[in-house]
Amino acid sequence: MRMVIARCTVDYSGRLGTHLPSAVRLLLIKADGSISLHAEFGIKPLNWMSPPCTLVESDGVWRVTNKAGEQLMITVEEVLHDSSYELGLDPGLVKDGVEAHLQELLAERCQVLGDGLTLVRREYPTDIGPVDLVCRDADGGYVAVEVKRRGEIDGVEQLTRYLERLGPVLSPLRGVFAAQELKPQAKVLAASRGITCVTLDYDELRGIESDTPRLF
Amino acid sequence: MRMVIARCTVDYSGRLGTHLPSAVRLLLIKADGSISLHAEFGIKPLNWMSPPCTLVESDGVWRVTNKAGEQLMITVEEVLHDSSYELGLDPGLVKDGVEAHLQELLAERCQVLGDGLTLVRREYPTDIGPVDLVCRDADGGYVAVEVKRRGEIDGVEQLTRYLERLGPVLSPLRGVFAAQELKPQAKVLAASRGITCVTLDYDELRGIESDTPRLF
DNA sequence: TTGTTGATTTCGCAA
DNA sequence: TTGCGAAGTCAACAA
Numbered sequence: 001m002r003m004v005i006a007r008c009t010v011d012y013s014g015r016l017g018t019h020l021p022s023a024v025r026l027l028l029i030k031a032d033g034s035i036s037l038h039a040e041f042g043i044k045p046l047n048w049m050s051p052p053c054t055l056v057e058s059d060g061v062w063r064v065t066n067k068a069g070e071q072l073m074i075t076v077e078e079v080l081h082d083s084s085y086e087l088g089l090d091p092g093l094v095k096d097g098v099e100a101h102l103q104e105l106l107a108e109r110c111q112v113l114g115d116g117l118t119l120v121r122r123e124y125p126t127d128i129g130p131v132d133l134v135c136r137d138a139d140g141g142y143v144a145v146e147v148k149r150r151g152e153i154d155g156v157e158q159l160t161r162y163l164e165r166l167g168p169v170l171s172p173l174r175g176v177f178a179a180q181e182l183k184p185q186a187k188v189l190a191a192s193r194g195i196t197c198v199t200l201d202y203d204e205l206r207g208i209e210s211d212t213p214r215l216f
Numbered sequence: 217m218r219m220v221i222a223r224c225t226v227d228y229s230g231r232l233g234t235h236l237p238s239a240v241r242l243l244l245i246k247a248d249g250s251i252s253l254h255a256e257f258g259i260k261p262l263n264w265m266s267p268p269c270t271l272v273e274s275d276g277v278w279r280v281t282n283k284a285g286e287q288l289m290i291t292v293e294e295v296l297h298d299s300s301y302e303l304g305l306d307p308g309l310v311k312d313g314v315e316a317h318l319q320e321l322l323a324e325r326c327q328v329l330g331d332g333l334t335l336v337r338r339e340y341p342t343d344i345g346p347v348d349l350v351c352r353d354a355d356g357g358y359v360a361v362e363v364k365r366r367g368e369i370d371g372v373e374q375l376t377r378y379l380e381r382l383g384p385v386l387s388p389l390r391g392v393f394a395a396q397e398l399k400p401q402a403k404v405l406a407a408s409r410g411i412t413c414v415t416l417d418y419d420e421l422r423g424i425e426s427d428t429p430r431l432f
Numbered sequence: 433t434t435g436t437t438g439a440t441t442t443c444g445c446a447a
Numbered sequence: 448t449t450g451c452g453a454a455g456t457c458a459a460c461a462a
Contacts, residue, residue: 001242001256003219005301015365015455016313024303026217026244031256039306040217040247043266044442046309050259050457070455080301085221087240090255093262097232099438129436149439152451157373158437183450185344231440260457264440286440315453345451365453374452401435434462441456447449 002029005081010037010047014070020046022077029055031087035064035072047072097202103132103147105205106178110135112205113145113176113198126165134170142170151179151197156189163195218245221297226253226263230286236262238293245271247303251280251288263288313418319348319363321421322394326351328421329361329392329414342381350386358386367395367413372405379411 004027010020025046026038033053036045053066062074103122110117116138124134124144133145144166146159156177163175175195177186182197190197220243226236241262242254249269252261269282278290319338326333332354340350340360349361360382362375372393379391391411393402398413406413 001254016311018312019310021307023306025306026219026303028254032258034259036259038217038244040303041306042248043250043252043264046306048259081299083297085296087242087256090239090241090257090262091237094235095232096234154370
């Protein structure tokens with residue numbers, strides 16, 4: 001990890017073109033060859049080059065290129081700081097509460113998606129990709145379920161494609177779109193296609209019953 | 217801009233929960249209060265907190281919180297480097313070649329989308345969002361145009377929805393899907409729905425005629 | 433290698 | 448403030 005504070009101008013040419021006028025910025029060069037330029041504001045870097053890429057430094061001009069032909073040219077005018085550290089391999093981030101989790105919990109409690117639902121299987125395969133959950137309802141009908149953290153229009157389209165594919169195979173079949181948040185447009189599109197929307201409560205799914213024991 | 221190299225553990229609790237075991241990392245604290253933790257690999261930070269947020273340092277434990285109640289807790293075990301620099305305000309990134317540009321250029325030159333096309337309007341409003349361009353062809357028919365940098369399957373779905381909405385209003389109506397790059401799957405889906413695909417050449421759109429004057 | 437999907441997506445614009 | 452769509456989206460995983 002090399003950290004350089006320098007006054008510089010930057011030009012990027014690749015998927016689009018960008019230019020950065022002269023200013024003082026942080027240049028971060030990592031062990032994998034990646035480089036990012038940071039200003040005093042914002043989480044995202046102003047410019048960057050993802051690995052794998054190669055950096056060639058020559059006479060105050062840094063040229064970073066990758067295989068796709070994208071190029072970052074940094075003209076360094078003045079260096080205020082330059083230091084390097086060996087950080088070693090990071091053990092990595094442990095996550096809890098993403099979509100895979102929701103699907104897991106729903107598989108165990110599909111009744112929150114509708115009374116009398118029972119699980120047929122998770123990741124039900126089709127030739128255009130797996131359906132998150134397939135269940136059966138009390139009347140023996142099939143239910144294809146798409147699970148999302150944020151329910152947007154794309155998710156409804158995705159479920160619609162699955163329903164078209166599975167309709168001839170599993171009959172009768174209906175769709176349920178389940179998400180922690182549901183965008184209004186997604187609700188409208190789902191309704192117009194006869195798809196039921198369900199809003200999920202993550203804490204409730206994990207089992208709020210243990211937090212609020214009912215004695216009566 | 218404060219740069220700290222330190223051995224630390226990190227816990228985030230907010231939209232999800234995460235944990236980082238002890239390791240040496242770069243902690244980047246910017247003037248806007250934002251903080252990000254970087255490992256030796258990858259462009260994206262391992263953990264971060266976007267501004268606005270507040271940092272409270274007490275006895276080797278850094279607590280960063282925001283208004284939404286998200287919290288980042290950093291337990292600093294050993295500091296290897298700690299320095300600060302004033303970078304000042306950055307003049308900012310100048311971009312060239314994004315979708316808005318394409319749409320602008322196409323509005324002026326819709327004939328590249330088909331002979332005899334004339335513009336009706338940009339951002340033609342519908343109740344499910346604006347259509348990039350609406351044109352009329354030489355026969356008086358309407359043409360709905362979706363413009364993308366990268367033409368993928370989602371864009372075809374989007375245009376299809378617009379066509380369904382506008383069909384009853386503008387008649388006769390057909391669709392054109394225009395992009396700098398067209399994925400094969402997008403072409404297939406478009407063809408199956410009677411949508412014409414057009415590959416755009418950005419340089420040509422900007423006006424190659426000035427570079428190659430024709431005397432004959 | 434290519435494609436698909438999720439993401440603490442982030443970011444900007446408009447209503 | 449909220450909602451919606453674009454992004455040099457990034458990154459992980461499957462085919």
